[in-house]
Amino acid sequence: MINNLLWILAQAAQANIEMADALRADGKIYVVVAVVGLIVSLMILYLVRLDKKISLLEKEMSNRKLENQS
Amino acid sequence: MNWWKWLCVVLLMYTVLGGLLFDVPRLGILNESIRNIHFHVPMWFGMIFLFGFSMWHSINYLRKGNPDSDSLAVESVNVGIVFGVAGLVTGMVWARYTWGDWWSGDPKQNASAIGMLIYLAYIVLRGSFDSADQRARICAVFNIFAFFLLIPLLFILPRLTDSLHPGNGGNPGFNSYDLDSRLRSVFYPAVVGWSLLGYWMTISAWRFKKVKQAFESWQIDQHA
Numbered sequence: 001m002i003n004n005l006l007w008i009l010a011q012a013a014q015a016n017i018e019m020a021d022a023l024r025a026d027g028k029i030y031v032v033v034a035v036v037g038l039i040v041s042l043m044i045l046y047l048v049r050l051d052k053k054i055s056l057l058e059k060e061m062s063n064r065k066l067e068n069q070s
Numbered sequence: 071m072n073w074w075k076w077l078c079v080v081l082l083m084y085t086v087l088g089g090l091l092f093d094v095p096r097l098g099i100l101n102e103s104i105r106n107i108h109f110h111v112p113m114w115f116g117m118i119f120l121f122g123f124s125m126w127h128s129i130n131y132l133r134k135g136n137p138d139s140d141s142l143a144v145e146s147v148n149v150g151i152v153f154g155v156a157g158l159v160t161g162m163v164w165a166r167y168t169w170g171d172w173w174s175g176d177p178k179q180n181a182s183a184i185g186m187l188i189y190l191a192y193i194v195l196r197g198s199f200d201s202a203d204q205r206a207r208i209c210a211v212f213n214i215f216a217f218f219l220l221i222p223l224l225f226i227l228p229r230l231t232d233s234l235h236p237g238n239g240g241n242p243g244f245n246s247y248d249l250d251s252r253l254r255s256v257f258y259p260a261v262v263g264w265s266l267l268g269y270w271m272t273i274s275a276w277r278f279k280k281v282k283q284a285f286e287s288w289q290i291d292q293h294a
Contacts, residue, residue, distance in 0.1 A: 033091060040082055051075075058277065058280075061285060065284070068288065
């Protein structure tokens with residue numbers, strides 16, 4: 001009984017805490033998700049391309065070294 | 071592309087989506103900024119991971135003397151500093167709107183700033199040697215000390231005094247809001263994802279340095 005009452009009180013207290021409920025309700029939060037998602041994807045894409053360029057250079061260097069040795 | 075790079079991409083995308091969209095506990099003072107746990111906090115976890123990785127390579131350098139260990143130690147400290155600065159700056163933004171000021175001299179803020187200075191000193195120290203061998207050995211020793219200074223600075227000292235930082239101020243370990251399973255389901259993948267990103271950046275920087283050195287020695291061979 002007391003536990004139930006406390007639970008209800010806790011729920012009521014939580015509902016009073018200000019959150020970005022309106023932003024979620026009108027769906028504009030998805031705009032933010034799209035923007036942040038795009039930024040993170042672009043940065044990762046940049047890192048992936050950089051990674052490939054370094055791999056190419058590594059191959060090129062090991063080929064040149066083999067030529068020098070022969 | 072290695073499997074862990076894919077894992078990093080997937081975890082980071084999940085963090086962005088889940089971190090912004092999933093339901094979070096409604097807590098006073100923190101309000102919606104509780105979501106920073108998926109972005110600000112993993113910066114510190116990533117930094118600790120990178121500095122730990124760096125220390126491991128420094129120990130290996132002292133044991134075996136492989137120059138690769140030394141350069142991996144430097145590159146992880148470089149990326150670790152980037153993560154640490156990101157953690158400090160994002161913490162300041164949060165503090166401005168939660169505590170009322172960018173910098174209020176909170177024990178957590180001061181201790182992490184000192185931690186950053188110790189690692190900046192490592193970078194400065196590296197620049198002050200002529201002999202590469204001497205630099206690698208002395209800096210490896212400094213690096214090991216730096217890591218063991220960082221742990222009490224970040225995890226013990228702020229808990230001994232009254233810090234306003236969530237999860238601090240006499241509370242050992244994580245606070246009740248961390249234990250919420252809704253937060254955990256994003257927070258743990260976020261920590262792994264951001265740490266993997268730091269590792270990826272470190273490895274890329276290290277490979278670039280290595281290829282640059284190979285090119286320079288090849289050039290010298292051409293002229294000889």
